[in-house]
Amino acid sequence: MAACYHVWDHPDLQGKDAFASVDIDVPTIDGSSTETKSFQSLRNDMDKLRSDGVAKGIVDAGIVDVGTSTEGRQLWALKIGKRPDHKVLFTGCHHAREWISVEVPFLVAKFLIDNYTPTPSDEKEKRIKHLLDNREIWFVPLVNPDGHNHSVLVQRTWRPNRKEYAFDQDQVIKAARFGGGSRTIKVKAGSYRGVDLNRNYPTATWGLETPATSRDPADSKYGVWAGPSAGSEVETQAIVALIAAQNFRSSITYHNFSQLLLFPDAAAHDTFVQDVGKGMSKLIDANGNPYKYESGNTLYPTTGDLMEYCYGVLPGRPTFTPEVRPRENGPVSSFFSGLPESEIEPTFKENLGAALALINCAGFDAPAKSVTIKWTSDTHVGQVVRNCWKVFQGLSP
Amino acid sequence: MSVRVAFLPVGSVSAVHLDELGRIPAGAWGAVDDQPWMATEGSDGLELLYLSQEEYQYAVRGLPPDEIGQAVLHRRKTFSADVPGQALGAVAQRASACLGHLSDDATAAGVRADLLNALASFTAVNRLAQTAPLDLLDFLREGDAEIVAELESPSVRAAGDFDRDGAERETRRRFAAALGQIAASRGQPEKARTLPYFDVERTYFVTPSHSAIEQRAKIVGDPIRAWRDGVILPMPERMASDVRAFGHSVTVLFPASGPFIGALTALTPAQFEVELAERMTSPGFAPYLNARRAQQATLRVAAYLITGADAEIGRVLAEHAQEEASRLGTWLARDAAQAPGLDAMPAKLVAVVEAATLLVTLCRRQGRLAIASKVEALARALTHVVQDVGS
Numbered sequence: 001m002a003a004c005y006h007v008w009d010h011p012d013l014q015g016k017d018a019f020a021s022v023d024i025d026v027p028t029i030d031g032s033s034t035e036t037k038s039f040q041s042l043r044n045d046m047d048k049l050r051s052d053g054v055a056k057g058i059v060d061a062g063i064v065d066v067g068t069s070t071e072g073r074q075l076w077a078l079k080i081g082k083r084p085d086h087k088v089l090f091t092g093c094h095h096a097r098e099w100i101s102v103e104v105p106f107l108v109a110k111f112l113i114d115n116y117t118p119t120p121s122d123e124k125e126k127r128i129k130h131l132l133d134n135r136e137i138w139f140v141p142l143v144n145p146d147g148h149n150h151s152v153l154v155q156r157t158w159r160p161n162r163k164e165y166a167f168d169q170d171q172v173i174k175a176a177r178f179g180g181g182s183r184t185i186k187v188k189a190g191s192y193r194g195v196d197l198n199r200n201y202p203t204a205t206w207g208l209e210t211p212a213t214s215r216d217p218a219d220s221k222y223g224v225w226a227g228p229s230a231g232s233e234v235e236t237q238a239i240v241a242l243i244a245a246q247n248f249r250s251s252i253t254y255h256n257f258s259q260l261l262l263f264p265d266a267a268a269h270d271t272f273v274q275d276v277g278k279g280m281s282k283l284i285d286a287n288g289n290p291y292k293y294e295s296g297n298t299l300y301p302t303t304g305d306l307m308e309y310c311y312g313v314l315p316g317r318p319t320f321t322p323e324v325r326p327r328e329n330g331p332v333s334s335f336f337s338g339l340p341e342s343e344i345e346p347t348f349k350e351n352l353g354a355a356l357a358l359i360n361c362a363g364f365d366a367p368a369k370s371v372t373i374k375w376t377s378d379t380h381v382g383q384v385v386r387n388c389w390k391v392f393q394g395l396s397p
Numbered sequence: 398m399s400v401r402v403a404f405l406p407v408g409s410v411s412a413v414h415l416d417e418l419g420r421i422p423a424g425a426w427g428a429v430d431d432q433p434w435m436a437t438e439g440s441d442g443l444e445l446l447y448l449s450q451e452e453y454q455y456a457v458r459g460l461p462p463d464e465i466g467q468a469v470l471h472r473r474k475t476f477s478a479d480v481p482g483q484a485l486g487a488v489a490q491r492a493s494a495c496l497g498h499l500s501d502d503a504t505a506a507g508v509r510a511d512l513l514n515a516l517a518s519f520t521a522v523n524r525l526a527q528t529a530p531l532d533l534l535d536f537l538r539e540g541d542a543e544i545v546a547e548l549e550s551p552s553v554r555a556a557g558d559f560d561r562d563g564a565e566r567e568t569r570r571r572f573a574a575a576l577g578q579i580a581a582s583r584g585q586p587e588k589a590r591t592l593p594y595f596d597v598e599r600t601y602f603v604t605p606s607h608s609a610i611e612q613r614a615k616i617v618g619d620p621i622r623a624w625r626d627g628v629i630l631p632m633p634e635r636m637a638s639d640v641r642a643f644g645h646s647v648t649v650l651f652p653a654s655g656p657f658i659g660a661l662t663a664l665t666p667a668q669f670e671v672e673l674a675e676r677m678t679s680p681g682f683a684p685y686l687n688a689r690r691a692q693q694a695t696l697r698v699a700a701y702l703i704t705g706a707d708a709e710i711g712r713v714l715a716e717h718a719q720e721e722a723s724r725l726g727t728w729l730a731r732d733a734a735q736a737p738g739l740d741a742m743p744a745k746l747v748a749v750v751e752a753a754t755l756l757v758t759l760c761r762r763q764g765r766l767a768i769a770s771k772v773e774a775l776a777r778a779l780t781h782v783v784q785d786v787g788s
Contacts, residue, residue: 011527023767025485025524030659033486036768153524166587190594212616221596222617300616329620
């Protein structure tokens with residue numbers, strides 16, 4: 001079980017055993033100094049999971065990454081499971097400083113591989129075998145490796161990617177607002193660094209401004225700049241290409257903080273998605289630390305985010321955004337970046353059942369091209385929901 | 398002999414004399430001499446709270462007696478619980494502050510260069526050794542652009558004479574432009590034409606509160622604190638005039654979001670009240686700018702040490718680092734309340750080395766040998782700087 005956070009990779013860990021750690025002097029949250037913390041290499045540990053999974057016949061040895069970042073880092077990936085027509089996508093760390101969002105999908109992948117056996121002897125092993133024999137699960141736990149690296153080494157609170165855009169001259173941008181209206185933005189000549197990857201997806205609403213989405217590159221510092229154009233970033237493009245190629249039946253993208261489980265606004269009346277989401281919410285809440293279940297736009301309206309993109313291109317397919325620990329942004333929780341290492345395991349555990357339910361629901365025959373799934377009877381809905389998540393109630397990691 | 402402030406939990410025993418300063422149900426705290434503490438064998442019941450009595454006195458200034466115990470308890474959580482994790486940063490930060498105790502003559506410039514070299518070698522070089530050279534140049538360009546933007550901001554200009562003749566800004570622009578030329582010649586042509594944009598951000602006391610700026614702060618992950626009849630939060634300086642135009646009073650309390658976050662983390666509510674009352678009259682631009690200048694100078698030396706094998710970058714960075722070391726005295730001294738001079742610096746650096754020596758001992762006792770080695774190496778380099786001043 002991970003006792004510390006991951007970095008994308010570290011030279012001192014090359015050639016070392018998986019789960020070995022190295023001390024790194026990271027900037028303190030206030031930027032005034034450094035503190036020494038232990039980190040593991042995501043490259044090493046993903047390699048270890050891959051080799052373990054290959055030995056068990058449940059991981060594709062050929063899938064190592066799904067693309068490359070602006071600064072040339074690979075977006076590490078794992079493909080687990082045997083059933084290519086029932087695919088699920090797990091992503092983490094679109095926002096650099098949300099370190100815990102790497103750990104949850106990584107630990108879900110580790111849990112599945114560690115607990116898979118071809119000859120299950122108890123109920124837990126049978127359930128996991130069923131999942132991996134009947135699904136194909138893609139894990140991309142670090143979508144923004146450049147930003148994450150910057151957060152670990154240079155500025156703890158860094159949130160966007162590290163792409164730089166130069167404006168040679170002063171410019172004026174007319175930006176439309178989500179919900180109507182517009183404003184004029186005066187952009188000063190200069191270079192601006194950092195696009196919010198979770199505002200950059202080529203959705204129908206990309207670039208419409210909200211309080212959490214800006215067209216002003218001066219807001220790059222605060223990590224809410226949508227970028228110069230829809231899908232402009234190579235990291236976004238990599239995930240878009242993956243989604244286009246794999247036709248996922250369900251997906252989930254981890255963030256922090258707030259302790260919420262968010263669903264797409266467009267899925268508010270989608271019976272299947274709502275039933276799966278409510279079931280996942282119950283599984284989280286059963287651990288005694290409830291997450292509020294609500295629409296993504298209840299938290300604050302965003303445009304160009306992955307969840308909205310997934311539901312747009314794969315309507316009717318369950319897609320969610322957990323905003324994991326802490327509940328509040330405050331000193332006790334270290335202002336959410338670098339949530340204390342002691343919180344990694346509890347955060348994973350409380351999200352595990354919901355993650356397994358999401359994987360399970362990909363086995364149900366949700367039509368890909370309809371806007372909503374029209375279930376013909378409540379009984380059928382109930383059956384789907386039970387099958388999606390109830391079997392994982394009480395499952396212990 | 399150096400004196401620290403330490404905590405002895407109830408039920409723990411220490412062979413070291415504790416000159417008691419206070420007591421709460423959880424234990425007692427007081428002054429402890431280094432030598433007997435370091436001479437004890439193996440683990441000791443004492444927990445380090447503050448590296449000097451002055452730091453302790455500053456931390457509890459203005460507090461009623463019953464709040465001092467709360468401050469001590471909080472310090473145990475935020476510092477004592479992981480002294481090894483904070484050891485290197487604590488030593489580096491205190492050594493860096495010594496840069497402000499050097500005057501602006503040629504001798505001091507040499508000492509300053511040595512001190513920057515020691516700091517860079519055992520802090521930033523370790524951290525950034527694997528960073529690509531052009532990325533390091535970007536960090537430097539961004540740091541220079543940040544300090545220029547800070548010096549040009551209305552609130553800094555209103556607060557004092559930080560760069561009246563513009564010499565510092567001119568120098569930093571020149572540094573950034575030269576590094577941009579190198580980047581341009583290596584496949585990044587846009588960097589010859591533009592400097593990085595830096596958005597100046599302050600932490601403000603806004604009264605009455607304003608829902609839109611509160612929502613904005615929540616969205617970007619900034620902390621918010623209700624205080625008196627308003628709210629404290631970070632926001633871009635460019636937004637402050639708009640908020641004022643809506644009839645709100647807007648006062649700078651912290652020069653950036655970082656110090657605000659730091660205060661929320663490190664201080665109890667009572668300490669925070671004392672801090673805020675002081676910051677209503679002075680938000681602390683001078684120490685903030687000085688710290689950023691010292692960080693930038695250290696980064697520049699580190700970048701030179703990391704990229705030394707690249708002749709072109711190495712030559713330019715060496716020139717810049719030398720010029721910065723000579724000018725830093727003027728830039729820092731302008732803001733310092735105390736008269737700087739070579740005389741004060743060695744004693745202050747010796748105190749840092751002594752603190753480092755204790756921290757090395759405590760790291761070893763907790764089995765954190767790698768950190769102990771790093772702190773020890775830095776302390777050794779700082780000792781050489783002191784010896785060079787003496788010679």
